[in-house]
Amino acid sequence: MDEANLIEKCKRGDMEAYEKLVKKYMKRAYNVALYFTKEPNDAWDVSQQGFLNAWKAIRRFDTKRAFFPWLYTIIKNEAMKKFRREKREIESNFIPLTIDVPPEKQLEDKEKIKRLRDAISQLDAEKREIIYLRHFTEMSYKEIAESLNIPKGTVMSRLYYARKTLLEELKNV
Amino acid sequence: MSKRGELINKYLDKELSNEDKEELEKIVSEDENLKKELKELKEMQEVMYMLKPANSDQEWENYWQNLYNRLERGIGWILTSIGAILVLAFLGFEFIKDLIQDPKLALYFKIGLMALLLGLIILFVSVVRERILMRKYDKYSREIKR
Secondary structure: OOHHHHHHHHHOOOHHHHHHHHHHHHHHHHHHHHHHHOOHHHHHHHHHHHHHHHHHHHHHOOOOOOHHHHHHHHHHHHHHHHHHHOOOOOOOOOOOEEEOOOOOOOHHHHHHHHHHHHHHHHOOHHHHHHHHHHHHOOOOHHHHHHHHOOOHHHHHHHHHHHHHHHHHHHHHO | OOHHHHHHHHHHOOOOOHHHHHHHHHHHHOOHHHHHHHHHHHHHHHHHOOEEEOOOOOOOHHHHHHHHHHHHHHHHHHHHHHHHHHHHHHHHHHHHHHHHHOOOOOHHHHHHHHHHHHHHHHHHHHHHHHHHHHHOOOHHHOOOOO
């Protein structure tokens, strides 16, 4: 069943259809929430609140749009609200990324990965966000464009320059 | 953005068409610096695969159940609220009816009470109307400003 059909069913109150939609996007939603909240427990909570809000608002969702960029906006808004309530600052160069090295990899690789993580945190917010969205939430260029409300061409160019800058940072770390 | 940048992105994201691939190979064969840059970016990309979001191996099978419980609780709260409003409205109505019918109470007190009630009803209707109008818009079509 395609996504538009699933959403139409959700609009009619079909909870099983919503379960399918949630299971399809929960990891990506969690990773988006984690980018903003930095804390795994907060990310779990904010992403779930995002799905709750999406369920409440789904009757007004325009099925011509893709679901995930809409959910991205809801989650980002939810994270902002949480930060405002708790009077916390959302901007931080801390990137919640862990090093996942297969056992056969050597210490040298661990060092390389650690340097890369440090280099990502040195990027400015715009570049860091696009790298994170592309690599760790696996969003397509089109989804990123819709989520950030920018043209696809801007996504491509921002991503290209972010990668180049990251490469330079990596050489300097 | 230059065609070159676009091709590099697509190459790194494994989204090159056959036509793009030929074009990139042609450009790379003529530019040693680009060849070096591509190699470095590719190596960086491979290292990137060994990074992952913190705690992304959560107990995902509980995610839906947890969310479903929250949804169900939401419905429970709505029904409880509706029930509480109806019961309180009935009790309030009975209480006020008794007060109004009480001949010992002064007329100005009764008028004040009626005005207070009317004011509360107007406020309530106004809030409900605003909420209904707001529901017509998709409030998630844009994000909150940073």
